[in-house]
Amino acid sequence: MDRIVISGGSALEGSIPISGAKNSALKLMAAALLSDQRLTLRKMPNLADSRFMAQLLASLGVEIEWPVGADIAHLHAGTVSSTIAPYDLVRKMRATFNVLGPLLARMGHATVSLPGGCAIGARPVDLHLKAFEAMGADIVIEGGYVKAAALRGLRGAHIVFPFVSVGATEHALLAATLARGETILENAAREPEIADLAACLAQMGARIDGAGSGTITIQGVDSLSGADYSVLPDRIEAGTYAIACAAAGGDVLLQGARFEDLAALAERLEAAGAQMTAQAGGVRVRRSGPLRAVDVDTQPFPGFPTDLQAQFMALMCQARGVSHFRENIFENRFMHAPELMRLGAEIQLRGNEASVTGVDHLIGAPVMATDLRASVSLVIAGLAAQGETVVHRVYHLDRGFEQLEQKLSRCGAQVQRLRGSEPT
Numbered sequence: 467m468d469r470i471v472i473s474g475g476s477a478l479e480g481s482i483p484i485s486g487a488k489n490s491a492l493k494l495m496a497a498a499l500l501s502d503q504r505l506t507l508r509k510m511p512n513l514a515d516s517r518f519m520a521q522l523l524a525s526l527g528v529e530i531e532w533p534v535g536a537d538i539a540h541l542h543a544g545t546v547s548s549t550i551a552p553y554d555l556v557r558k559m560r561a562t563f564n565v566l567g568p569l570l571a572r573m574g575h576a577t578v579s580l581p582g583g584c585a586i587g588a589r590p591v592d593l594h595l596k597a598f599e600a601m602g603a604d605i606v607i608e609g610g611y612v613k614a615a616a617l618r619g620l621r622g623a624h625i626v627f628p629f630v631s632v633g634a635t636e637h638a639l640l641a642a643t644l645a646r647g648e649t650i651l652e653n654a655a656r657e658p659e660i661a662d663l664a665a666c667l668a669q670m671g672a673r674i675d676g677a678g679s680g681t682i683t684i685q686g687v688d689s690l691s692g693a694d695y696s697v698l699p700d701r702i703e704a705g706t707y708a709i710a711c712a713a714a715g716g717d718v719l720l721q722g723a724r725f726e727d728l729a730a731l732a733e734r735l736e737a738a739g740a741q742m743t744a745q746a747g748g749v750r751v752r753r754s755g756p757l758r759a760v761d762v763d764t765q766p767f768p769g770f771p772t773d774l775q776a777q778f779m780a781l782m783c784q785a786r787g788v789s790h791f792r793e794n795i796f797e798n799r800f801m802h803a804p805e806l807m808r809l810g811a812e813i814q815l816r817g818n819e820a821s822v823t824g825v826d827h828l829i830g831a832p833v834m835a836t837d838l839r840a841s842v843s844l845v846i847a848g849l850a851a852q853g854e855t856v857v858h859r860v861y862h863l864d865r866g867f868e869q870l871e872q873k874l875s876r877c878g879a880q881v882q883r884l885r886g887s888e889p890t
């Protein structure tokens with residue numbers, strides 16, 4: 467297993483190109499199943515997760531041309547040869563569950579393994595399934611699999627989500643494009659990835675209004691065509707490097723990042739003593755003065771993203787004062803806290819709340835990544851710490867951060883990957 471070794475203390479200066487958004491790319495890839503024509507996706511992130519989704523789609527009969535390292539992928543579901551997504555492929559990454567809706571909408575039936583739990587919480591799929599039932603599907607859960615059938619096709623429905631779910635909104639949106647009649651999604655998630663998915667689907671011929679707002683209306687069509695679409699820039703990757711710059715100090719241009727997707731983070735960073743501004747070509751981040759403690763309350767978009775909570779906690783470890791965190795989206799998302807404490811952070815946990823008392827400096831130590839966003843928070847802490855930090859289990863990082871060491875190194879950070887087995 468690879469490790470990442472960081473020698474802390476260097477400020478970040480330079481520019482970092484932001485990749486296409488992982489969370490959007492995965493759903494856009496699933497959209498390929500809705501059409502028998504070719505979907506070309508540009509700005510594709512080369513990540514373990516997106517490659518993994520390609521593997522699942524290929525097992526369903528989708529022809530995929532996506533050379534290693536390339537950021538353009540062609541997906542062609544001329545025929546769907548299987549409607550079964552097996553346990554072995556779905557358990558590794560939850561977003562693969564999103565093939566259920568497109569298969570059901572196009573083929574009238576699908577059997578997809580339940581994604582199961584994951585490190586940050588139970589993460590059920592009940593809202594996804596209720597949406598499909600409202601659209602006329604019969605759903606049975608048997609032997610760990612969801613068996614869904616709508617043999618005469620899905621029909622439009624009025625779906626009111628009891629709380630905001632990104633995955634359920636995207637999944638219902640995908641399926642509704644081919645349902646008979648009108649579907650209205652209320653209390654829909656407003657994340658930028660939803661508008662991105664809707665824009666691609668619209669290019670494929672779907673009729674969608676209101677994506678990006680709390681109410682989305684879809685008029686089903688008989689079939690969808692192909693499209694040539696560019697994935698939006700990854701706001702979580704951009705936000706992560708913004709926080710890294712705030713933690714290490716310096717001045718960095720996040721090339722291609724969209725300020726409007728990062729407004730909640732910009733506001734918190736400003737309060738903490740770093741500046742984030744929209745600039746031609748991207749977003750600029752600077753920090754030279756001291757860091758102040760600020761509170762963070764995670765919320766659905768446009769609130770502060772849960773996917774940046776761990777990174778912001780790493781930042782607050784060296785801020786003046788006490789900062790309070792409340793994690794409102796996932797029930798078990800403070801696994802980075804004990805690892806940050808290994809670097810000398812002072813953190814107290816109470817259920818979904820954490821208090822961080824800033825210390826003068828963190829000191830490098832070996833730490834272990836526990837999930838995707840937690841792992842990058844340890845890299846951020848390592849950049850700001852004195853001495854050497856070694857992050858183990860970096861396969862978590864590779865799920866969501868493309869060329870992390872290279873992107874940080876070109877801004878002056880001392881970060882390198884050691885390949886191969888770990889010492890026992």
Ligand code: UD1
Binds near residue numbers: 561589630634
């Ligand atoms: C997506 C993102 C993830 C991000 C999250 C919240 C992808 C691949 N992942 O995850 O990075 O952290 O949005 O911004 O895009 N829930 C239910 N029943 C359901 C569905 C969700 O109870 O059927 C709960 C979840 O357990 C969680 C909350 O709703 O507590 C929000 O989850 P959701 O917005 O669905 O997150 P994901 O789509 O899984």
